[in-house]
Amino acid sequence: MCEGHTRNDPCERRHDPGARVRRKAGKIRSMILVFFSLCLGALIGALFRFPWYMLFLLAAIFWKRNKDISVVIFFTLLSASLYQIGTLPAGNYELVGYAERGRLKQVKVFQEEWKRIHPVRIETSEEGYVYAIGYFDGKAFHPSYLKKVEKPSLKTLKESFSGMANGTVLSVLFGEKNGDIYRSGLGHFFAVSGLHVGIAFSLYTTLLSFLTWRRTYQELTALLLLVPYVIAVGTPSVIRAYLTIFLWVAFKIFGFRTTPLHTTATVGSFMMIVDPTVVFTPSFLLSFFVTLCILESKNIFELTVKAYLSALPFLCLFFGGTNMSALVLSIPVSLLMIPVTWLAHLSFLLFLLGLKTSALIAAKITNIVSLPLNGFIKLANLLPEVPLPQYLYFILIFFPLLFLSPDIRDIFRKISGRAIL
Structure with a gap:
């Protein structure tokens, strides 16, 4: 039936065992290309105020000549346009929003009427819903007048639970790090990320397995149970982890084949379209770029080294130092984090269900089980902190670029493989 077919005949492509692999690799490269284009667009939008949407015609012009260049142009311009649509020029404003760790989220600005804008940095130590003029x-944003506004929210779950529990359980659940954890160089284990969300997801599915044997029901219910926690924390890394698991479950239910790299790039692209300013937050940069670097690690040692080295440039940029003990102690600490995180999330789940006494008991057990973990933190603090000046960022950034080089090289090969003219 396929006799006489040519090299490009569909029959040959169907019987080619490598065709499916090449198509999958092409989809992954395309999604990474979209992700990096959106990041570039946010940077351009932040540096230069210009009606970038007026240049969308360029993408159409290049479409027949080189579709990949058209994709880069379109998503770069889209991100630059979205960045400026939701951001404010310098000036005096009246704002309301949710202040958390020096960042104002769910922001509305009064300009004849209340309009929603992207999150902004705000000079205040106040946390919660605020009204500000400045x-x-x-x-x-520099407020000259600021007043806290009482407004019920799932965010108050964190405050209510914090009032009941203390110690390591709070550090693990909400990323509240004390001075010892910061100086130890092991703070990334307490910064709530994919590790914590993944462990919580496994805890919930394990508990639900006693109620139903259907894996799909377990996973969907676990995703629902995770929603209050994700909202209570609300960092880009937690949202990234939750959306990644959500997509993984959805793709599996609908029979779509994907890879962790493709899913991560898809989630990052979605978050960039919703809020392009997120690309300038430390948690987003550390979460996505470190995750992309370690996804193809072959063992835990390679994963640990890649995670540490790919995080270094961002530690230079935002924190100014590191502790070399992190490279040595990361493996035992990562193993100890699993039971501690399980118990911490069990305590939070019991609290959500209204079983406050049981939640308090679970929190106290968590603090006891975490004693070896605290011992490693004290051991790490015996070693001096290594300062990382900001200018080293431009040197150390080659580590994540090196780890991502196969994907970047494939992207450039794909773009330049077809003649532009």
């Missing part, structure tokens, strides 16, 4: 300098 000056925005293009980078941060």
Whole structure:
């Protein structure tokens, strides 16, 4: 039936065992290309105020000549346009929003009427819903008047639970790090990320397995149970982890084949479209770029080394130092984090169900089980902290670029493989 077919005949492509692999690799490269284009667009939008949407015609012009260049142009311009649509020029404003760790989220600005904008940095130690009047300098909002507003929210779950529990359980659940954890260089284990969300997901599915044997029901219910926790924490890394698991479950239910790299790039692209300013937050950069670097690790040692080295440039940029003990102690600490995180999330789940006494008991057991973990933190603090000046960022950034080089090289090969003219 396929006799006489040519090299490009569909019959040959169907019987080619490598065709499916090549198509899958092409989809992954395309999604990574979209992700990096959106990041580039946010940077351009932040640096230069211009009606970038007026240049969308360029993408159409290049479409027949080179579709990949058209994709880069379109998503770069889209991100630059979205960045400027939701951001404010310098000036005096009246704002309301949710303040958390120096960042104002769910922001509305009054300009004849209340309009929603992207999150902004705010100079205040106040946390919770606030109303503020002040000056925005293009980078941060400086309030001359600020008042806290009482508004019920799932965010108050964190405050209520914190009032009941203390110690390691709070550090693990909400990323609240003390000075010892910061100086130890092991703070990334307490920064709530995919590790914590993944462990919580496994805890919930394990508990639900006693109620139903259907894996799909377990996973969907676990995703619902995770929603209050994700909202209570609300960092880009937690949202990234939750959306990654959500897509993984959805793809499996509908029979779509995917890879962790493709799923991560898809989630990152979605978050960039919703809020392009998130690309300038430390948690987003550390979460996505470190995750992309370690996804193809072959063993836990390679994973640990890649995670540490790919995080170094961002430690330079935002924190100014590191502790070399992190490279040595990461493996035992990562193993100890699993039971501690399980118990911490069990305590939070019991609290959500209204079983406060049981939640308190679970929190106290968590603090006891975490004693070896605290011992490693004290051991790490015996070693000096290594300062990392910001200019080293431009040197150390070659580590994540090196780990991502196969994907970057494939992207450039794909773009340049077809003649532009």
